[in-house]
Amino acid sequence: MDGIHPPGPAARGLAWATALYLLLPILIIVPVALTDQRYLSLPQDGISFQHFRTVLASPEWLGSIWQSFTIAVAATILSVVAGTLCAIGCWRISRRATELVRVLMLLPLIIPSIVYAIGLYRYFGPLGLLDRFAGVVIAHGVTGIPYVVITVSTALAAFDPRLEQAARGMGASLSQTLRWVILPRIAPGIFSGAIFAFIHSWDELVMVLFIASRDVFTLPRRIWDGINENLDPAMAAVAVLLVLFTTLLLMVDRALRRRSEG
Amino acid sequence: MSAAGHALAIRGLTKRYGDFTAVDDVSLEVGQGEFLTLLGPSGSGKTTILMAVAGFVAPSAGSILLDGRDITPLPPEKRNFGMVFQGYALFPHMSVADNVAFPLRVRGLGRADRDAKVRAALDLVQLGQFAGRLPRQLSGGQQQRVALARALVFDPSLLLLDEPLSALDKKLRAELQEELKALHRRVGRTFINVTHDQDEALSLSDRIAILNHGKLIQSGAPGELYERPRTRFVADFLGKSNFIEGSVASSDAGGFVLAAGPERIAVRGQGAPEGTRRLLSLRPEKIVLLGEGAGADNVVEGRLLAWSYLGADFALRVATPGLGEIRAVLPAWQAAFAPAEGLPIRLGWSADAAVPVEDDAP
Numbered sequence: 001m002d003g004i005h006p007p008g009p010a011a012r013g014l015a016w017a018t019a020l021y022l023l024l025p026i027l028i029i030v031p032v033a034l035t036d037q038r039y040l041s042l043p044q045d046g047i048s049f050q051h052f053r054t055v056l057a058s059p060e061w062l063g064s065i066w067q068s069f070t071i072a073v074a075a076t077i078l079s080v081v082a083g084t085l086c087a088i089g090c091w092r093i094s095r096r097a098t099e100l101v102r103v104l105m106l107l108p109l110i111i112p113s114i115v116y117a118i119g120l121y122r123y124f125g126p127l128g129l130l131d132r133f134a135g136v137v138i139a140h141g142v143t144g145i146p147y148v149v150i151t152v153s154t155a156l157a158a159f160d161p162r163l164e165q166a167a168r169g170m171g172a173s174l175s176q177t178l179r180w181v182i183l184p185r186i187a188p189g190i191f192s193g194a195i196f197a198f199i200h201s202w203d204e205l206v207m208v209l210f211i212a213s214r215d216v217f218t219l220p221r222r223i224w225d226g227i228n229e230n231l232d233p234a235m236a237a238v239a240v241l242l243v244l245f246t247t248l249l250l251m252v253d254r255a256l257r258r259r260s261e262g
Numbered sequence: 263m264s265a266a267g268h269a270l271a272i273r274g275l276t277k278r279y280g281d282f283t284a285v286d287d288v289s290l291e292v293g294q295g296e297f298l299t300l301l302g303p304s305g306s307g308k309t310t311i312l313m314a315v316a317g318f319v320a321p322s323a324g325s326i327l328l329d330g331r332d333i334t335p336l337p338p339e340k341r342n343f344g345m346v347f348q349g350y351a352l353f354p355h356m357s358v359a360d361n362v363a364f365p366l367r368v369r370g371l372g373r374a375d376r377d378a379k380v381r382a383a384l385d386l387v388q389l390g391q392f393a394g395r396l397p398r399q400l401s402g403g404q405q406q407r408v409a410l411a412r413a414l415v416f417d418p419s420l421l422l423l424d425e426p427l428s429a430l431d432k433k434l435r436a437e438l439q440e441e442l443k444a445l446h447r448r449v450g451r452t453f454i455n456v457t458h459d460q461d462e463a464l465s466l467s468d469r470i471a472i473l474n475h476g477k478l479i480q481s482g483a484p485g486e487l488y489e490r491p492r493t494r495f496v497a498d499f500l501g502k503s504n505f506i507e508g509s510v511a512s513s514d515a516g517g518f519v520l521a522a523g524p525e526r527i528a529v530r531g532q533g534a535p536e537g538t539r540r541l542l543s544l545r546p547e548k549i550v551l552l553g554e555g556a557g558a559d560n561v562v563e564g565r566l567l568a569w570s571y572l573g574a575d576f577a578l579r580v581a582t583p584g585l586g587e588i589r590a591v592l593p594a595w596q597a598a599f600a601p602a603e604g605l606p607i608r609l610g611w612s613a614d615a616a617v618p619v620e621d622d623a624p
């Protein structure tokens with residue numbers, strides 16, 4: 001194509017610098033996690049997997065990983081159901097009022113999570129949801145809705161409304177149309193939203209700091225406490241596991257998208 | 263599939279969108295097993311009428327009756343009408359067989375019955391071997407046939423077609439026109455088709471309803487509409503036409519003579535009050551080229567202005583002193599002369615050829 005020239009050395013350099021700037025802070029934890037020392041440092045006499053062993057043998061770490069996982073799964077289900085229904089509802093009604101609903105649904109993204117957390121703390125006290133599994137699931141589930149609304153709305157924008165008309169014209173009820181025509185078409189969007197909602201809950205710290213204390217002790221919370229109390233390289237090992245898991249989820253998302261486009 | 267045509271009646275159908283009237287008091291009857299085409303330019307309201315029959319558009323006034331029963335308040339899924347959408351609207355995530363099975367699945371039919379009917383429907387459109395494919399793996403014409411099979415598989419009371427052939431190229435369109443016509447004969451159902459393509463309407467339909475600006479202008483058999491257009495719009499939209507305006511010079515039981523400038527045009531048919539204005543529609547192919555000394559009911563002389571050779575036909579534009587520009591079309595093999603600008607030409611036509619029409623054009 002005309003007008004597209006190969007990038008010059010300056011542009012190339014800038015691109016690489018940006019990529020490194022994004023990646024290095026994440027990559028630095030890998031050697032730290034493999035350190036042979038007993039404190040947070042780079043390896044000195046060789047690499048060692050002892051800190052991974054420590055993490056995977058520690059009931060506290062494993063407990064937090066399991067807790068984070070179950071919370072994230074439950075919160076994702078909440079986000080996906082509410083977000084998908086909201087997106088489909090707005091799409092079907094499609095009036096000016098639904099634009100307002102869409103903006104409202106994005107609020108959790110726009111409002112700083114610390115503000116949200118303070119509000120939750122005030123409400124959850126009287127409701128008995130502080131330091132409860134259900135409380136954290138609700139908090140994470142509700143704040144995960146925007147991701148689902150965005151991805152499902154995008155999928156619906158590409159959905160041919162004549163397919164719905166065709167289904168109705170052939171005698172399909174609303175729920176049959178939803179199950180057999182609309183949902184299969186927007187499934188990739190729902191999956192994407194689910195993965196983002198999961199990641200959102202999986203690495204959320206600020207709200208957990210406010211609404212959970214002892215019974216609910218998620219993985220990010222344990223890392224945070226670990227950093228505050230002792231500089232155990234086990235944290236770096238956990239961080240590596242966290243990054244690997246998140247990367248894996250994003251790769252699944254990409255693969256699903258590619259399949260739905262292909 | 264059994265022959266089970268149903269009759270549809272549209273009574274005073276009106277649809278307004280704010281100040282805009284998309285359909286204005288249209289009444290139409292569609293007989294059992296009839297192939298009706300709603301024909302009109304874009305914005306004529308033809309698609310709105312079809313969507314109202316399908317149940318996707320709620321009429322502002324009027325009613326729709328199936329075999330005498332009022333179905334106006336029924337939602338689309340309760341009407342049991344088959345529909346072929348513009349662009350087909352096949353479900354892209356389902357195989358051809360699943361697409362065709364869809365209307366049976368929503369009706370809760372068992373798998374064995376479903377499979378048998380799907381196979382019969384796909385055989386009907388000669389696509390049996392494509393059952394396992396996805397719609398995007400088929401050509402446009404094949405997709406169109408899948409859409410037809412899907413619309414017919416559940417024995418619908420009516421088949422509605424929304425510009426079913428508009429997405430296809432010219433040759434394929436002609437091929438599918440014939441198939442559609444044959445299919446209509448085979449299944450014996452009532453078809454309602456929407457199109458803006460006059461050739462498609464003429465070749466497919468038992469009856470055509472011509473619409474413009476939301477109003478029904480004329481309906482009737484294709485030949486009737488073509489030969490006896492009621493208005494200037496119908497004559498102009500369905501085929502091509504010359505228009506001759508003048509006042510009635512004399513009249514008797516066998517017809518009248520129109521004075522158009524210096525010319526006197528004999529028109530056979532009903533008489534008309536002397537002195538009144540009349541507009542005539544004259545089809546270009548009804549004009550013949552007259553040699554030296556040959557005569558006709560009406561003869562007009564002029565000079566050749568332009569010509570196009572179209573293979574089968576030869577189209578002429580002739581400037582006449584009395585009637586302005588006249589278009590004539592004759593079989594190319596009859597045009598035994600070397601065309602040249604300014605060539606003197608004698609045109610003739612019989613007193614049956616021109617028909618009086620209402621002047622409804624702006």
